[in-house]
Amino acid sequence: MAKKPKTAAEKNYKIVAENRRARFDYAIEEDLECGIVLEGSEVKSLRTGKAQIAESYASVDDAELWLVNAYIPPYEQAKTFAHEERRRRKLLVSKRELSKLWNATQREGMTLVPLVLYFNHKGRAKIKIGIAKGKKLADKRETSAKRDWQRQKARLMKEHG
Helix, strand or coil: CCCCCCCHHHHHCEEEEECCHHHHHEEEEEEEEEEECCCHHHHHHHHCCCCECCCCEEEEECCEEEEECCECCCCCCCCCCCCCCCCCEEEECCHHHHHHHHHHHHCCCCEEEEEEEEECCCCCEEEEEEEEEECCHHHHHHHHHHHHHHHHHHHHHHHHC
């Protein structure tokens, strides 16, 4: 069977970094797409696809949303205008979304976890932030057991069905 031809939006969507551990460690309640303020050398470096967001988090400080501890490696060709690798980067959201995020973190005890860093179909760098609550050890075991059962069920269906 032939594959469907990709639309222009699907062709240009490029994932740069993904935080796979976040869905295991946290129960994601809701996610939100944010813009990210970058320097020129950071954009070039992201296009190489070697960024890491696994150890990073987002926080609301002074009515602004910040991405903390995300690693974007230095771009080799930008010697004179190089950027800091783990600097705080400002995230762009509307005031209403910012107040919702502030309420979730301050009042409800939620955490803002980056899920995916990508370039959208227009070529703009975006980051998907998850509003999450930390899982307990028993919840993690339950998630792992459920995932193993789904794999085993798929194998059985493939063999017998």
